[in-house]
Amino acid sequence: MAFDGLLEDPVIQKYLHDLVGPRGMPVAAAPPDGEVTDEELSETLDLELNDVRRALFILYENDLAEYRRVRDEDSGWLTYLWTFHYENIPDNLEEEMFRLADALEQRLEYESEHQFYLCEGCSLRFEFEEAMEFGFECPECGTQLESMENTGMVEATEQRLAEIREELNIESEVEA
Template sequence: MNTLVDLNDKVIRGYLISLVGEEGLRMIEEMPEGEVTDEEIAAKTGVLLNTVRRTLFILYENKFAICRRERDSNSGWLTYLWHLDFSDVEHQLMREKKKLLRNLKTRLEFEENNVFYVCPQGCVRLLFDEATETEFLCPMCGEDLVYYDNSRFVSALKKRVDALSSV
């Protein structure tokens, strides 16, 4: 299969697994060359047809699969021919990185700008305003809520943001 991508690269492999799962990755790795039908892919890879179709749809949504329809002139049936194209994977990874960085920064800002209280039993974590509404009692079990120092979490978020920003 000519994917123009190193499927052994940990980042790319992890990204594809997050998209299509282990079975989907196996399908990608074993997919026959050229344009093929979903049935041919299932037969050649040993992956269930439903999994093949789900994987192809996800890859298509993410612009990693190209589909061409062909109509049989005698029966009128449509045949869908598929091939993979990972030439844009680096660009997709950069978009994912930017999205993750944006989400981490949003979470960091939220954590830095709020005060939290938790149930010692681990039931809930509430904002200060929410804790005052429950009179600093856990709404689940009735225990007294205690102040939660999130500085370690904030520090971990900052490290993650810095690490992603520098790459």
């Protein structure tokens, strides 16, 4: 399977980069057709073998690569033959978006249900109960804590959550 068109997508490039990091990106960005050994990839890409193996195992953990072991009958050494499965990327990205939607829902609930106080000097934020325990003074610098308006954060979270829900074609719990 050729992955050329898929790998030109900047979203997929960022996803792969976030998974394997800059040192593993040459491995992720150049998946060969068919099976390949980690040693072959290391040599072809002029990378350290450990960096290649790390990237391969991250791809494996994310269902984007698989391997089969072959034992050399003479030496007993195991050789790992790797195959890439980037056709799984769209499903992985969708799962990530569902996780992000869940996290945003939790954050929205937290931000909506709490009142916050801010130390403008230290930029520390406290829930009302914490602020009350500290006598509305910053425990770091002693500055008076100010009531913090988080409406902007709540609105931005709601907007981002609505965009993700629309993209995933799911209704919000409020609308359902």
